[in-house]
Amino acid sequence: MTRPAAVLFVIAVLGAAAAAADIPLAERKSGYEFMARETRAMQDDDSANPATLWVLDAETLWQRKEGSAGKSCADCHGDARTNMRGVAARYPAFNEARGRPIDLEQRVNICRTEQQRATPLAFESKELLALTAYVGQQSRGMPIDIANDAHIRPFLEAGRVMFTERQGQLNLSCAQCHDDNWGQKLAGAAIPQGHPTGYPLYRLEWQTLGSLQRRLRNCLFGMRAVSYPYGASELVDLELYLMWRARGMPVETPAVRP
Amino acid sequence: MARALINAPAKAKRGEVIEIKTLISHIMETGFRPDSTGKPVPRDIITEFICKYNGEEIFRAELFPAIAANPFLTFFTVADETGTLNFEWIGDNGFTATESVNITVE
Numbered sequence: 309m310t311r312p313a314a315v316l317f318v319i320a321v322l323g324a325a326a327a328a329a330d331i332p333l334a335e336r337k338s339g340y341e342f343m344a345r346e347t348r349a350m351q352d353d354d355s356a357n358p359a360t361l362w363v364l365d366a367e368t369l370w371q372r373k374e375g376s377a378g379k380s381c382a383d384c385h386g387d388a389r390t391n392m393r394g395v396a397a398r399y400p401a402f403n404e405a406r407g408r409p410i411d412l413e414q415r416v417n418i419c420r421t422e423q424q425r426a427t428p429l430a431f432e433s434k435e436l437l438a439l440t441a442y443v444g445q446q447s448r449g450m451p452i453d454i455a456n457d458a459h460i461r462p463f464l465e466a467g468r469v470m471f472t473e474r475q476g477q478l479n480l481s482c483a484q485c486h487d488d489n490w491g492q493k494l495a496g497a498a499i500p501q502g503h504p505t506g507y508p509l510y511r512l513e514w515q516t517l518g519s520l521q522r523r524l525r526n527c528l529f530g531m532r533a534v535s536y537p538y539g540a541s542e543l544v545d546l547e548l549y550l551m552w553r554a555r556g557m558p559v560e561t562p563a564v565r566p
Numbered sequence: 567m568a569r570a571l572i573n574a575p576a577k578a579k580r581g582e583v584i585e586i587k588t589l590i591s592h593i594m595e596t597g598f599r600p601d602s603t604g605k606p607v608p609r610d611i612i613t614e615f616i617c618k619y620n621g622e623e624i625f626r627a628e629l630f631p632a633i634a635a636n637p638f639l640t641f642f643t644v645a646d647e648t649g650t651l652n653f654e655w656i657g658d659n660g661f662t663a664t665e666s667v668n669i670t671v672e
Contacts, residue, residue, distance in 0.1 A: 355573035358589060358638070360571060515594075
């Protein structure tokens with residue numbers, strides 16, 4: 309092979325690798341499976357999982373009357389342990405009034421502004437993380453179940469494009485790490501497949517609970533790409549695509565990650 | 567008051583070695599980090615943890631800025647009598663938190 313031909317061959321191989329297909333459904337792994345034994349033990353035992361502190365706070369918040377309507381979450385939804393079961397496994401979900409999918413954080417804030425007539429909670433605030441972790445925990449062990457209907461499909465497609473298109477100064481796509489190179493190392497840390505099965509989760513690096521949008525913004529920052537603001541439709545579309553990509557996998561909320 | 571979580575067996579056999587797990591919510595601000603304006607954020611950590619079993623001290627720990635937020639401490643003791651385990655956390659800015667659990671020894 310002449311040298312130019314060899315170069316072309318290498319480019320062709322790299323090109324093929326970059327265009328690798330989705331991970332087959334049966335080969336998907338939760339981030340849990342990439343963790344050390346000690347970190348798994350933290351997630352497995354609620355009394356060792358720091359996210360439990362937020363969940364306990366939310367049990368109180370759920371009952372607290374808020375806003376000018378003077379209503380609590382429980383006034384409409386009753387006992388979260390029975391009535392919120394399976395809810396988080398279906399989010400992001402299509403919202404008729406907004407004509408687009410919304411995530412669980414937005415759902416909580418819509419309830420706050422429209423039902424409780426209270427001010428919306430800030431993204432990554434203790435209260436919003438607590439409530440989403442509490443609602444999420446009620447779906448623990450249930451399979452992620454994202455509707456893939458005519459309403460959702462354009463947004464799912466937008467999320468897929470966001471996941472597979474190269475972006476940022478490093479010219480990377482999400483898929484290059486999480487579809488093509490999962491299981492490898494990036495600066496000593498395992499690259500997971502990127503299934504959002506346990507959000508909001510306690511990340512040891514953050515030393516706090518954090519949402520999926522915080523994680524996505526971190527990734528975008530690392531790629532030196534545009535980091536969309538919290539609540540941006542681009543981030544919700546990406547959340548939607550990632551949840552659909554993890555369809556059928558059990559919810560782990562609130563998980564622990566390194 | 568900070569929220570604390572204790573995991574200790576409610577019942578134990580006399581002479582049994584039992585594990586006690588404690589978790590408390592606390593930011594454990596090191597005092598070494600600058601805020602967005604460049605000024606150091608003042609230190610705010612838990613400095614001491616004490617566990618007493620029927621009034622007798624069985625475990626004590628000193629905590630320092632390198633310890634992560636929401637400190638999780640586990641230790642072992644021998645269950646020798648029915649009674650109460652008292653937990654106390656002391657920290658900067660007058661921080662104190664207490665918790666107690668009962669244990670029945672058969």
